[in-house]
Amino acid sequence: MGLQRRTGARVPMEDEQIVALYWQRDEKAIEETDFKYKTYLLSIAYRILNDSLDCEECLNDTYLGTWNAIPPARPNLFKAFLTTVLRRIAVNRYHSNRRKKQIPSEMTVSLSELEEFLADDADVERAFDSMQLGRVISAYLYSLSERRRFIFMSRYYMAEPIDAIARDLNVSRSTVNKELAAIRVGLKKTLEKEGYNV
Amino acid sequence: MKKEEWNQGLNHLDSGLVEEYVKKKETLAKRRAARALWMRMGVIAACVCVLVSSVLVVPMLSRQMPGGEPEQSTEDSTVEDTSTEDSSEQLIAPPRFPKFNDEELQFFSWELAFPEYIHEKNYTPTTVIDRELYDRCDYTETLLNVKTKWTFSDASSENLFDGPDSILHAEDYDLIICDDGTAVDLMTRGLFSNLLQYKYMGFWHPSWSSSLTENLAVGDKLYFATGSVSLNFLMQASVVFFNKDLVKTLDVREKIQNNWDEQDLYELVASGKWTLDKMITLSQGAYLDQNENKTPDAGDRCGFSTHAAMVDNFYYSGGYTTVVSDGDTWSIHSAFLEADVMDPLLAAVNGLLHTSKDGVLESDALAAQTAFANGNALFALATASDAYEHYRKQESLAYSVLPMPKHSETQTAYAAVPLSGYSVYGICSQSDIPEITSTFLQVFAEESYEIIRPALLDVLMRGRYAEDPEDTEMWETAIDANVLDAGRVFASYFGETRTDCLTTTLFRAAVEQNTAAWSDAIDPYKASLAQYATYLAGMIAVLPN
Numbered sequence: 001m002g003l004q005r006r007t008g009a010r011v012p013m014e015d016e017q018i019v020a021l022y023w024q025r026d027e028k029a030i031e032e033t034d035f036k037y038k039t040y041l042l043s044i045a046y047r048i049l050n051d052s053l054d055c056e057e058c059l060n061d062t063y064l065g066t067w068n069a070i071p072p073a074r075p076n077l078f079k080a081f082l083t084t085v086l087r088r089i090a091v092n093r094y095h096s097n098r099r100k101k102q103i104p105s106e107m108t109v110s111l112s113e114l115e116e117f118l119a120d121d122a123d124v125e126r127a128f129d130s131m132q133l134g135r136v137i138s139a140y141l142y143s144l145s146e147r148r149r150f151i152f153m154s155r156y157y158m159a160e161p162i163d164a165i166a167r168d169l170n171v172s173r174s175t176v177n178k179e180l181a182a183i184r185v186g187l188k189k190t191l192e193k194e195g196y197n198v
Numbered sequence: 199m200k201k202e203e204w205n206q207g208l209n210h211l212d213s214g215l216v217e218e219y220v221k222k223k224e225t226l227a228k229r230r231a232a233r234a235l236w237m238r239m240g241v242i243a244a245c246v247c248v249l250v251s252s253v254l255v256v257p258m259l260s261r262q263m264p265g266g267e268p269e270q271s272t273e274d275s276t277v278e279d280t281s282t283e284d285s286s287e288q289l290i291a292p293p294r295f296p297k298f299n300d301e302e303l304q305f306f307s308w309e310l311a312f313p314e315y316i317h318e319k320n321y322t323p324t325t326v327i328d329r330e331l332y333d334r335c336d337y338t339e340t341l342l343n344v345k346t347k348w349t350f351s352d353a354s355s356e357n358l359f360d361g362p363d364s365i366l367h368a369e370d371y372d373l374i375i376c377d378d379g380t381a382v383d384l385m386t387r388g389l390f391s392n393l394l395q396y397k398y399m400g401f402w403h404p405s406w407s408s409s410l411t412e413n414l415a416v417g418d419k420l421y422f423a424t425g426s427v428s429l430n431f432l433m434q435a436s437v438v439f440f441n442k443d444l445v446k447t448l449d450v451r452e453k454i455q456n457n458w459d460e461q462d463l464y465e466l467v468a469s470g471k472w473t474l475d476k477m478i479t480l481s482q483g484a485y486l487d488q489n490e491n492k493t494p495d496a497g498d499r500c501g502f503s504t505h506a507a508m509v510d511n512f513y514y515s516g517g518y519t520t521v522v523s524d525g526d527t528w529s530i531h532s533a534f535l536e537a538d539v540m541d542p543l544l545a546a547v548n549g550l551l552h553t554s555k556d557g558v559l560e561s562d563a564l565a566a567q568t569a570f571a572n573g574n575a576l577f578a579l580a581t582a583s584d585a586y587e588h589y590r591k592q593e594s595l596a597y598s599v600l601p602m603p604k605h606s607e608t609q610t611a612y613a614a615v616p617l618s619g620y621s622v623y624g625i626c627s628q629s630d631i632p633e634i635t636s637t638f639l640q641v642f643a644e645e646s647y648e649i650i651r652p653a654l655l656d657v658l659m660r661g662r663y664a665e666d667p668e669d670t671e672m673w674e675t676a677i678d679a680n681v682l683d684a685g686r687v688f689a690s691y692f693g694e695t696r697t698d699c700l701t702t703t704l705f706r707a708a709v710e711q712n713t714a715a716w717s718d719a720i721d722p723y724k725a726s727l728a729q730y731a732t733y734l735a736g737m738i739a740v741l742p743n
Binding site for chain 2 (some may be wrong): 117
């Protein structure tokens with residue numbers, strides 16, 4: 001006899017249906033988002049903040065931010081949309097917390113790898129246009145191979161540990177480290193060329 | 199720059215980058231889950247083995263040697279003992295493949311259209327594929343701690359089967375790489391062993407053609423294998439090229455949107471609606487007497503172009519094979535014998551290639567390649583290698599591919615067949631280290647899927663593999679649609695003589711000759727086709743166990 005599907009288990013809703021609920025202003029949208037993506041979103045938040053309470057608050061802010069953004073937004077890929085919203089909120093909280101204390105999170109470690117061209121927040125006065133900087137980094141990433149883009153996004157956008165990236169790609173840690181080093185060299189050159197003082 | 203500014207900059211990355219990351223992460227997670235499943239099964243198997251041996255072997259040894267030292271093992275010592283004191287650690291993460299003892303494996307390879315291995319360390323690479331070909335072997339050797347020695351031959355089959363230097367007398371080879379036609383010869387001469395008996399061979403892996411074990415196993419034995427492990431298999435895959443500029447000129451998107459409620463060709467494919475009748479409809483009206491000589495020829499614009507060797511795909515794209523097997527009994531596929539299936543198919547294909555000016559059946563491969571390379575064809579049914587040899591070098595030509603269209607939307611999958619001449623891998627029945635060779639072959643194949651295939655697609659797509667996910671997905675879909683058919687691979691066994699090859703010649707000839715009724719093409723050969731079981735029994739009788 002073949003395996004039988006367990007009956008009664010709750011099945012996550014399709015992303016398109018969840019987005020439709022947001023458009024209908026149905027609060028069930030948040031419930032369904034939470035059911036489907038809570039664990040995923042908390043894992044990202046924890047890598048940035050390393051504090052369970054902060055992560056829960058971030059999660060609630062993410063749901064609220066998504067509720068406010070859809071409509072009018074129509075995300076191409078709902079999971080990516082949630083990732084972006086959560087990261088923005090978590091990163092703001094990270095830097096706010098960091099002014100008060102050192103945060104032992106993977107985000108702190110990944111930022112330390114970039115210290116050859118990033119100064120501590122208190123050190124530099126000049127402020128950059130973050131949207132312009134986003135465009136410069138995006139253009140640089142599009143010039144890389146898909147594999148390198150994935151490694152960059154894993155490490156510096158999602159604050160994934162090196163081990164996890166190596167496991168994803170089925171390669172050794174040293175391979176990931178070598179790739180990251182090459183990416184940083186190219187990034188530094190690009191930022192310098194674009195007039196950033198790094 | 200401050201760390202906070204950097205992070206805010208990252209918060210404004212292009213949304214496409216985040217989407218690409220999320221998709222890639224999900225794909226990798228699925229792949230890892232599949233790997234983990236097999237590892238878990240390996241662990242379970244290992245536990246069962248340990249249990250069985252502790253129940254059976256330990257009491258046996260204690261009975262044989264009461265109070266004495268355990269006897270020295272006389273087991274095969276080729277595999278290094280990788281056990282550690284901490285057995286629980288080994289169970290958590292067992293290595294998928296063993297380390298060997300620096301054995302040398304002897305490989306014999308025919309010189310094929312594209313090399314399967316770059317054997318000079320100081321070679322001059324012409325494309326990224328060359329570098330990956332070298333790295334693939336280097337990686338596999340290092341992982342398994344073995345060495346390979348490659349012998350290449352451009353000699354014809356006849357020279358190799360006769361005389362003192364015949365490969366049949368060569369007991370030194372462990373792995374043989376040759377084209378599909380030669381492989382059947384070697385198989386029936388007993389030169390290959392059954393690949394399904396080796397514990398490290400895993401035909402579940404996508405590096406192997408998905409149809410291998412289903413369609414090519416002979417009496418539950420598989421004597422040679424191919425798929426992404428073979429550069430030549432990928433090159434010979436049948437795909438439908440399309441000209442991106444002509445798509446705009448001929449308002450293809452508008453026709454799709456108006457008629458079939460999809461946005462473009464890619465959406466048609468993705469929704470499963472890409473069918474033969476739609477390709478014919480989109481080709482209609484494409485003809486233009488560009489050279490104004492009032493004669494349809496290669497200088498004119500057309501909707502569809504191909505050549506005779508590719509025509510078989512029109513049959514296979516219906517999801518059929520010519521031969522089916524239900525274990526030990528093989529038969530001709532019912533669709534191949536039925537006028538109800540074949541007559542409408544011939545009417546559609548002949549209508550496109552003979553009646554209308556919109557489709558052209560070129561006299562040879564080069565004429566068809568030239569027509570598409572010069573931007574004169576909207577669609578071209580050809581092998582992936584055409585992009586490597588011709589299209590990528592035409593800077594003004596913007597192209598991509600689609601899978602061969604299905605016969606109907608209800609069909610579950612797209613299907614095509616590779617053009618003969620691809621390479622296959624077989625383990626020599628005379629090899630005295632077949633387990634090591636088979637392990638090498640499996641790792642070699644998996645590495646091919648990881649590095650050779652992406653490198654090849656990168657070249658075929660003119661370096662856009664990583665940058666253009668839609669094109670990439672379509673290339674992957676079109677290549678993966680290629681399946682194997684025993685009636686095609688063992689074609690020389692279907693007919694009264696070895697050159698009849700009825701399962702490959704009948705349909706092609708019917709199209710070439712613009713035959714209207716399938717019965718006219720097949721009836722003279724029905725008696726011969728009915729003898730398939732006899733021919734096949736003769737083939738199976740000489741195969742090694």
